[in-house]
Amino acid sequence: MKILLIKPPEKEVYTKVPTIAGIAQPMGLACIAAYARENGFKDISILDCEALQIGVNEIKEHIPKDVKVVGLTSVTPTLKNAAAIMKAAKELNPSCITVLGGDHVTALPEETLEAFPEIDFGVFGEGEVTFLELLNELKKKEGDFSKIKGLAYRENGKVKKNAARPLMEDINILPIPAYDLLPMKKYSPPAHHAIFTEKGVRLNPFTIFFSLRGCPYRCKYCASKVMWKRKVRYRSVEKTMEEVDYLIKNYGIKCLEFNDENFIINKPRMNEIIRELKIRKEKHGVYWNCLTRVDSVDEQTLRVMKEAGCYFIRFGVESGDPEILKGMSKDITIKQIKHAFALTNKAGIACSASFIIGYPGETKETFRRTLNLAKEIDPTLAFFFIAIPIVGTELYKEAKEKNLILNPDWNGWVQMAETPIMKTEELEPGEMIKMRNQAYKEFYLRPKYIWKMLRNIHTKEQFMFYVRGFLGVLNIIKR
Numbered sequence: 233m234k235i236l237l238i239k240p241p242e243k244e245v246y247t248k249v250p251t252i253a254g255i256a257q258p259m260g261l262a263c264i265a266a267y268a269r270e271n272g273f274k275d276i277s278i279l280d281c282e283a284l285q286i287g288v289n290e291i292k293e294h295i296p297k298d299v300k301v302v303g304l305t306s307v308t309p310t311l312k313n314a315a316a317i318m319k320a321a322k323e324l325n326p327s328c329i330t331v332l333g334g335d336h337v338t339a340l341p342e343e344t345l346e347a348f349p350e351i352d353f354g355v356f357g358e359g360e361v362t363f364l365e366l367l368n369e370l371k372k373k374e375g376d377f378s379k380i381k382g383l384a385y386r387e388n389g390k391v392k393k394n395a396a397r398p399l400m401e402d403i404n405i406l407p408i409p410a411y412d413l414l415p416m417k418k419y420s421p422p423a424h425h426a427i428f429t430e431k432g433v434r435l436n437p438f439t440i441f442f443s444l445r446g447c448p449y450r451c452k453y454c455a456s457k458v459m460w461k462r463k464v465r466y467r468s469v470e471k472t473m474e475e476v477d478y479l480i481k482n483y484g485i486k487c488l489e490f491n492d493e494n495f496i497i498n499k500p501r502m503n504e505i506i507r508e509l510k511i512r513k514e515k516h517g518v519y520w521n522c523l524t525r526v527d528s529v530d531e532q533t534l535r536v537m538k539e540a541g542c543y544f545i546r547f548g549v550e551s552g553d554p555e556i557l558k559g560m561s562k563d564i565t566i567k568q569i570k571h572a573f574a575l576t577n578k579a580g581i582a583c584s585a586s587f588i589i590g591y592p593g594e595t596k597e598t599f600r601r602t603l604n605l606a607k608e609i610d611p612t613l614a615f616f617f618i619a620i621p622i623v624g625t626e627l628y629k630e631a632k633e634k635n636l637i638l639n640p641d642w643n644g645w646v647q648m649a650e651t652p653i654m655k656t657e658e659l660e661p662g663e664m665i666k667m668r669n670q671a672y673k674e675f676y677l678r679p680k681y682i683w684k685m686l687r688n689i690h691t692k693e694q695f696m697f698y699v700r701g702f703l704g705v706l707n708i709i710k711r
């Protein structure tokens with residue numbers, strides 16, 4: 233049974249303009265492919281349209297005519313493209329079966345299948361076991377889909393949703409993701425990462441990496457709980473390092489981007505992993521970056537992270553206003569934010585702070601507090617995103633109930649959208665755009681910031697990066 237898994241593109245058509253944004257492996261697909269393959273489905277491949285720059289319009293050239301199952305992954309803004317690909321696959325081969333997994337269908341299984349008749353099956357929640365059970369039923373002449381947990385499907389023209397699948401108890405039973413089915417040379421970290429490391433450090437070949445699944449926190453705007461139910465499951469240190477070593481041996485990986493929701497959530501475990509990473513840094517020149525929370529870092533932890541090759545930390549700060557932070561259930565304080573950035577800057581690790589503009593309750597005053605805080609904590613990079621009510625979150629429910637959603641077209645639900653997705657009771661969309669542009673201008677065009685960055689320029693590439701970054705900021709401000 234020929235199975236093709238596809239990561240849809242963001243665009244209809246690609247122009248071959250080089251991008252400085254990074255490209256990350258579609259790990260959900262690599263995980264379900266490895267599990268299906270280990271359990272007997274050997275004729276399985278992955279097509280990453282984003283990495284290979286294949287637009288929706290060209291997709292038919294890449295789908296084999298004898299494909300039996302076409303599985304797509306999608307987040308909200310790629311849903312329409314995923315559905316267009318399924319339609320194209322069915323035009324090529326009307327008997328092929330289409331399956332959708334990922335964050336959007338997890339949050340809204342019935343609505344998604346109802347809106348797109350080209351989707352035969354929706355897998356909501358963790359995908360490995362559900363997908364395998366589905367494949368086993370599809371192999372039979374008359375499969376019974378009614379008992380497969382985590383599956384939505386059609387029966388007599390009606391969408392049916394089975395019971396949810398409980399999360400896997402032990403994620404250590406999962407095989408190494410099927411990196412071998414991915415175009416590994418096509419992935420890279422964002423170009424600007426090169427300036428965060430010392431001269432001579434290489435960050436390619438690159439991969440994103442997970443050592444755990446889930447996050448116990450309850451931030452109202454975040455979709456983590458929709459998929460992982462606020463439960464953290466760890467891969468053992470042995471399994472984690474087995475995968476790292478596999479990547480070094482087979483792909484010469486030089487940079488790992490830990491996308492664990494909070495890399496430092498369990499310090500004793502993290503210390504063990506860090507000890508191992510330090511050995512890989514010294515022996516193989518492997519560097520890494522990670523995501524964490526401001527209340528997780530301390531001086532000692534940052535010191536050992538730096539020694540072990542950590543060159544960049546991404547923090548979600550979200551707001552400089554304590555009431556907005558409270559409204560988000562972010563469970564961090566302004567004091568913790570300031571402390572974390574002071575420590576990270578002192579440790580000599582580059583860091584970013586991301587902020588949300590236009591969260592319910594935002595006013596000109598709260599925005600000013602955010603911008604002042606951004607400048608005070610002085611991260612290496614600051615990102616200012618206009619709030620998106622991600623499907624399945626409390627923010628989404630609130631936006632729906634209060635009729636705040638302005639743009640019902642899922643395609644536009646990206647953070648750098650030209651127009652805000654939602655308004656608030658306090659702010660009009662135009663004001664949010666102005667605030668975002670003001671934030672970029674005030675943060676990046678500070679003489680202190682420019683001087684700090686100029687002192688970092690040691691090579692022509694770094695200089696070129698700053699020129700492009702500067703033009704990028706001007707571009708945002710001009711909008």
Ligand code: B12
Binds near residue numbers: 242
């Ligand atoms: C890495 C990452 C990115 C990377 C690249 C992602 C990539 N290459 O696919 C970048 C930085 C580009 C990115 C961008 C965005 N992201 Co993002 N990202 C993530 C992150 C951190 C990890 C994704 C991942 O690999 N997870 C690990 C794998 C194992 O989990 P998974 O993908 O969910 O897969 C499992 C199931 O979903 C299911 N499954 C998935 N696909 C399929 C397919 C089939 C056929 C089946 C059967 C099952 C199945 O099985 C898998 C195994 O159990 C997640 C948060 C998280 N921890 O998941 C956010 C997350 C996915 N991103 C999110 C968002 C909002 C975005 C952006 C829209 C933000 C923006 N810039 O505006 C963009 C969208 C860009 C785009 N058009 O695709 C949201 C998604 C919510 C939503 N409903 O849309 C998340 C959940 C963050 C959050 N906590 O809110 N992202």
Ligand code: SF4
Binds near residue numbers: 447494525
């Ligand atoms: S924003 Fe971060 S800390 Fe909050 S729930 Fe999501 S992953 Fe966890």
